[in-house]
Amino acid sequence: MFLLKMLLVIILLNIMFYNYFVKKIDKNIKINNKFRYITIILSYIILGMGLKMFILPICNDLSNKKCFYYSSLYGLIIYGIYNIINLIYTKNYKFKLALYDILFNIFLVNITTFIIKYFI
Numbered sequence: 001m002f003l004l005k006m007l008l009v010i011i012l013l014n015i016m017f018y019n020y021f022v023k024k025i026d027k028n029i030k031i032n033n034k035f036r037y038i039t040i041i042l043s044y045i046i047l048g049m050g051l052k053m054f055i056l057p058i059c060n061d062l063s064n065k066k067c068f069y070y071s072s073l074y075g076l077i078i079y080g081i082y083n084i085i086n087l088i089y090t091k092n093y094k095f096k097l098a099l100y101d102i103l104f105n106i107f108l109v110n111i112t113t114f115i116i117k118y119f120i
Contacts, residue, residue, distance in 0.1 A: 047078065051113060059117055067117070068110060075109035076102065 055074050059067035083098035 047109075050074065050078070051109070051116070055113055056116060059113060064114075067113065071110050071113040072106050075106035078109075079105040 051071075051074070055067075055071050058070055062070070079102045083102050086093045087095065087098055
């Protein structure tokens with residue numbers, strides 16, 4: 001139940017900002033919509049498991065400031081690796097888009113962490 005609630009929070013925030021990032025992607029990059037929702041659900045289940053296993057147990061014993069640092073570091077590692085790989089292998093992937101995506105997803109990880117910590 002916990003992972004389901006966490007998954008719903010992340011998916012809702014992702015859907016809200018999907019159109020913004022689609023506009024920023026170059027028209028030469030094709031988005032595969034065939035398996036979009038399946039891969040979104042699978043990736044966020046895995047990310048939620050990472051939050052549950054690595055961040056939330058630490059945050060219970062720490063101040064909000066340190067919890068913010070740990071969840072930011074988790075987001076930076078996950079989305080930093082993802083965007084660096086995109087920069088390497090995707091021809092027209094822009095550095096500015098990668099930077100926005102990293103910062104936006106760090107924000108999402110922080111919001112999700114605090115929503116789960118205080119409200120779920």
